[in-house]
Amino acid sequence: MGLKQNLHNLKEKYKGTKMAPLFNGFHTFLYLPNETTHGGTHIKAADDLKRTMNIVIMALVPCLLFGMFNAGYQHYAAINGFTEGMSFFSGDFWNLDNLLVGAAKILPLVIVSYVVGLAIEFVFCIIKGHEIEEGYLVTGMLVPLIVPIDLPLWMLAVAVAFGVVIGKEVFGGTGMNILNPALTIRAFLFFAYPTWMSGDKVWVEGARELAGSADAISGETVLGSLAQNAAPNFSVSDMFFGFIPGSIGETSTLLILLGGLFLIFTKIGSWRIMLSAVIGALVMGFIFNQVVDLGWIGETSKFYGLMSLDFWKHLLVGGFAFGAVYMATDPVSASQTNKGKWIYGFLIGFISIMIRVFNPAYPEGVMLAILLMNVFAPTIDHYVVQGNVKRRLKRAKVKTA
Amino acid sequence: MGLLSKKDAALITDPLADNNPITIQVLGICSALAITAELQASIVMSVSVLFVLGIGNVVISLLRNIIPSKIRIIVQLIVVAALVIIVDQVLKAFAYELSKTLSVFVGLIITNCIIMGRFEAFALGNGPWRSFLDGIGNALGYAVILIAVGFFRELLGSGTLLGFKVLGDPIEKTGLYALGYENNGFMLLSPMALIVVGIIIWVQRSRNKALIED
Numbered sequence: 001m002g003l004k005q006n007l008h009n010l011k012e013k014y015k016g017t018k019m020a021p022l023f024n025g026f027h028t029f030l031y032l033p034n035e036t037t038h039g040g041t042h043i044k045a046a047d048d049l050k051r052t053m054n055i056v057i058m059a060l061v062p063c064l065l066f067g068m069f070n071a072g073y074q075h076y077a078a079i080n081g082f083t084e085g086m087s088f089f090s091g092d093f094w095n096l097d098n099l100l101v102g103a104a105k106i107l108p109l110v111i112v113s114y115v116v117g118l119a120i121e122f123v124f125c126i127i128k129g130h131e132i133e134e135g136y137l138v139t140g141m142l143v144p145l146i147v148p149i150d151l152p153l154w155m156l157a158v159a160v161a162f163g164v165v166i167g168k169e170v171f172g173g174t175g176m177n178i179l180n181p182a183l184t185i186r187a188f189l190f191f192a193y194p195t196w197m198s199g200d201k202v203w204v205e206g207a208r209e210l211a212g213s214a215d216a217i218s219g220e221t222v223l224g225s226l227a228q229n230a231a232p233n234f235s236v237s238d239m240f241f242g243f244i245p246g247s248i249g250e251t252s253t254l255l256i257l258l259g260g261l262f263l264i265f266t267k268i269g270s271w272r273i274m275l276s277a278v279i280g281a282l283v284m285g286f287i288f289n290q291v292v293d294l295g296w297i298g299e300t301s302k303f304y305g306l307m308s309l310d311f312w313k314h315l316l317v318g319g320f321a322f323g324a325v326y327m328a329t330d331p332v333s334a335s336q337t338n339k340g341k342w343i344y345g346f347l348i349g350f351i352s353i354m355i356r357v358f359n360p361a362y363p364e365g366v367m368l369a370i371l372l373m374n375v376f377a378p379t380i381d382h383y384v385v386q387g388n389v390k391r392r393l394k395r396a397k398v399k400t401a
Numbered sequence: 402m403g404l405l406s407k408k409d410a411a412l413i414t415d416p417l418a419d420n421n422p423i424t425i426q427v428l429g430i431c432s433a434l435a436i437t438a439e440l441q442a443s444i445v446m447s448v449s450v451l452f453v454l455g456i457g458n459v460v461i462s463l464l465r466n467i468i469p470s471k472i473r474i475i476v477q478l479i480v481v482a483a484l485v486i487i488v489d490q491v492l493k494a495f496a497y498e499l500s501k502t503l504s505v506f507v508g509l510i511i512t513n514c515i516i517m518g519r520f521e522a523f524a525l526g527n528g529p530w531r532s533f534l535d536g537i538g539n540a541l542g543y544a545v546i547l548i549a550v551g552f553f554r555e556l557l558g559s560g561t562l563l564g565f566k567v568l569g570d571p572i573e574k575t576g577l578y579a580l581g582y583e584n585n586g587f588m589l590l591s592p593m594a595l596i597v598v599g600i601i602i603w604v605q606r607s608r609n610k611a612l613i614e615d
Contacts, residue, residue: 193585
């Protein structure tokens with residue numbers, strides 16, 4: 001008797017009791033349930049919530065692995081110096097030493113994120129008596145990818161508890177949340193523990209412990225140096241491949257691009273949102289470039305560093321690419337209508353770059369931009385739908401007249 | 402309760418729980434969000450509102466038969482304003498630092514919806530003694546929530562209670578801080594007060610199903 005039959009028996013035994021959702025959840029997650037619809041169904045679709053979530057996780061795995069290698073690379077490079085002109089397959093990057101440093105820090109983050117989040121999800125399902133949804137699977141993977149590497153585990157646990165309860169469960173669980181839960185968790189961390197979420201000491205493994213000693217290392221992100229009007233010491237190819245300091249999984253624009261194409265190919269992520277977010281960011285970046293070219297602000301302005309960054313480079317640095325591909329496209333909190341998705345994505349890109357430039361204390365704006373637009377998404381949808389209703393009513397009137 | 406009849410006692414006990422002005426009627430939220438970052442400020446604010454609402458209700462109740470109904474709001478405002486100015490002056494004279502912390506919010510007691518609400522809903526139609534009890538009861542209901550919110554926000558946000566470092570010293574790393582604990586800066590921001598009040602409402606309603614309206 002295998003695990004599947006065991007779970008099925010447990011399900012039968014606990015049917016109707018409070019613990020039933022627990023076994024049902026495990027069973028449907030691991031196997032195809034014994035009870036599936038036969039015969040006269042009208043719609044048969046294989047892409048249930050479980051499969052949707054798993055595909056997103058698959059798209060995230062390259063970022064996670066790259067993040068582990070990059071964590072080690074940044075650590076050793078900060079001590080021994082960076083390699084000039086690295087190609088993507090450089091042996092200086094893909095080696096066991098780098099992986100071990102990263103894995104030792106990142107795997108605990110992943111485990112804490114999943115254990116705390118799923119435990120809360122299970123408790124709520126048992127109290128409320130509804131079936132367990134797979135909604136936390138993607139959130140639990142996203143969260144470790146968007147935090148700095150040295151974040152203490154207990155802080156992550158507190159933030160996950162807050163994000164899952166206040167961001168999701170109070171609204172009624174998976175599918176009902178207004179805000180993206182992963183970003184709610186990150187926003188909580190950012191406002192609660194700002195010294196662990198920004199500055200030049202948090203992005204490189206070990207930088208905080210070595211601070212003040214003779215071996216002190218620092219790793220400022222590209223946006224961080226630009227916000228202080230200092231030229232970042234990374235080449236464009238480094239930014240594109242992702243050999244730069246940053247949150248764990250968001251540095252490699254190349255892998256995010258591949259993940260995004262995979263999501264579009266599998267029709268899980270909306271290409272409209274991704275494309276319009278990129279357009280919005282380019283437009284805002286271009287406007288700022290023009291402001292600099294016209295000489296409206298001088299080199300002494302505190303906005304000069306970020307404003308003068310070539311508009312297309314905004315796509316390569318910071319968390320913009322990661323946010324646009326994996327966060328903005330969250331099907332629950334994004335706009336639902338096609339026209340709404342264009343507006344929603346465009347404003348995310350536009351506002352991200354605006355916050356980046358105008359808030360030097362907080363050089364990354366994509367988190368706040370997406371959360372803001374999450375709140376506006378239902379409004380956008382409402383006006384798109386009403387506009388459609390009005391147009392069709394007008395057509396109806398013309399015919400009757 | 403030998404002193405109070407059952408009906409009078411309900412005037413005090415109802416607003417403490419099932420008819421709480423903040424969590425059930427959702428009035429007086431602005432000050433609950435603004436000044437609850439420290440427990441001391443919450444307590445002073447509660448006492449001020451207790452004074453204003455208790456005395457104000459009695460005054461309005463005594464005047465209720467001679468106030469022309471067309472200008473009753475103006476009369477009510479004058480009564481509140483007079484009482485608030487007394488509170489403000491007393492604070493400035495005896496607790497200057499604290500009145501700095503509370504700044505404009507003492508003056509804004511005038512616009513506290515709970516006060517005008519009780520004047521309109523209760524004092525205009527009831528005798529002075531019952532109005533007094535009603536004012537005290539509602540002010541206590543307000544105080545309970547304010548102090549609860551202030552307690553959690555100061556404890557988790559600054560690690561202190563009434564200024565005492567109950568969790569240890571964050572700079573010298575004693576107590577909890579030696580284990581790596583850090584204060585939660587989010588607790589000091591107003592949005593967190595909203596969330597704490599929300600959680601109190603959530604707990605209250607899930608304990609008493611009669612409060613859930615749909």
